[in-house]
Amino acid sequence: MKSEPDVFSIDTLKKDKTTWWTGVRNYTARNNMQAMELGDMILFYHSNAEPSGVIGIAEVSKLAAPDQLQFDKKSEYYAEKATQEKPIWFCTEIKYKSKFDQLVSLDQIKHDPKLKNMALLKQGRLSVSPVSEAEFKHICKLGEK
DNA sequence: GCCAACGTTGGC
DNA sequence: GCCAACGTTGGC
Numbered sequence: 001m002k003s004e005p006d007v008f009s010i011d012t013l014k015k016d017k018t019t020w021w022t023g024v025r026n027y028t029a030r031n032n033m034q035a036m037e038l039g040d041m042i043l044f045y046h047s048n049a050e051p052s053g054v055i056g057i058a059e060v061s062k063l064a065a066p067d068q069l070q071f072d073k074k075s076e077y078y079a080e081k082a083t084q085e086k087p088i089w090f091c092t093e094i095k096y097k098s099k100f101d102q103l104v105s106l107d108q109i110k111h112d113p114k115l116k117n118m119a120l121l122k123q124g125r126l127s128v129s130p131v132s133e134a135e136f137k138h139i140c141k142l143g144e145k
Numbered sequence: 146g147c148c149a150a151c152g153t154t155g156g157c
Numbered sequence: 158g159c160c161a162a163c164g165t166t167g168g169c
Binding site: 002004025026047048052106124125126127 | 153154155156
């Protein structure tokens with residue numbers, strides 16, 4: 001899961017413990033969240049950062065539920081066509097697990113043969129993308145000294 | 146259903 | 158700030 005650290009960083013998640021991943025307005029990203037199961041592990045990625053990369057780990061703490069911001073007329077994430085009966089946007093709640101000793105940069109990921117098939121690289125702009133167990137473990141190894 | 150125009154993400 | 162790579166919208 002990607003987040004701009006200026007907006008919501010791993011340190012904010014650490015402080016808040018949990019957060020609903022609201023504001024995702026892309027169908028593929030939404031579908032990926034709806035496919036998540038309780039306890040699934042998440043790579044937390046800082047985008048638009050210096051440098052960008054995976055900075056830590058979170059865990060799915062609540063299954064996907066309607067994103068409440070879609071009903072809020074004052075929110076920038078308001079969705080006119082959404083109703084309580086038929087919500088359009090869903091999000092999971094995630095829980096802080098840990099912050100890496102060292103960030104695993106996008107550049108590292110790009111140049112690591114074990115990570116070259118990551119969905120993250122295939123579709124760079126997607127904010128929620130799937131990760132294989134092998135990729136997950138390998139990135140954890142790189143992030144933890 | 147096609148496609149042009151437009152908007153967004155995110156690396157650089 | 159630029160721009161590539163998408164995704165979305167809406168006219169037809």
